[in-house]
Amino acid sequence: MGNGTSVGRVRGLGSAHSGAHHWLVQRFTAIGNLVLTSWFAVSLLGLPNFSYVTLRDWLVSPVSATGLCLLIISVFWHARLGLQVVVEDYVHEHGAKFAAIAALNLAAFGGAGFGLFSVIRLALGA
């Protein structure tokens, strides 16, 4: 009474119906990162210096603040998806994998939350 081979267990079940969404969102956020980080790099190069006053004045503008908020969402989302694949490839033990993905989700949401709060605080006058 075995459970069959690993191929035999999954044969006939069809696709998992979830991988394509992950793959697509990885690309969508990659496009977001491409646009937003390029804008951010060019904006940094355009600043006369990196003093507190210069950066605050730049960040107070609604376009800069919105751009940075979108950048934070896009890069943290992309990093979360990418690191998930890394975890799934190298962590094989179920408990450790679950713990790693849980920690990754907490870190991604926590980091993005902190970044968004910092930008909003500066934009609304720290």
Place this chain on the structure above:
Amino acid sequence: MAQATHTRKARPISPHLQIWRWGPGMAVSILHRATGSALSFGGLGLLLCWLGCLASGPETYALFLQQAGSWYGRIVLIGISWTYFNHLVSGLRHFLLDIGAGFEVSSNNRWSAISPVIGIVLTAAFWACLLSH
């Protein structure tokens, strides 16, 4: 359960350094993963550190500038900017592969070899612009 794990024959599990033959395509792929992972920790850590120091006020931000301007700060900043540009270029390569282009061995090898070079050139250009003013 433990017995079943022992008797099961070792099977290839995922792309890994040991079971891949080294070549340009494999190298640029693992570099893409390595720089992506480094950016997730180092790059995003730096971004949050920078924003957090700015949001905390001029005194805290002065500490950030002091560390960023030191020799080790410069090494970290240049390193992170290189991982960013490298990941950007190899990511663009992935977009091209996604549409089905560049799978012929010769063009695949060529673009795999060229993309990390473009990453270094962009990093150098970025710092040249940054330090020129």
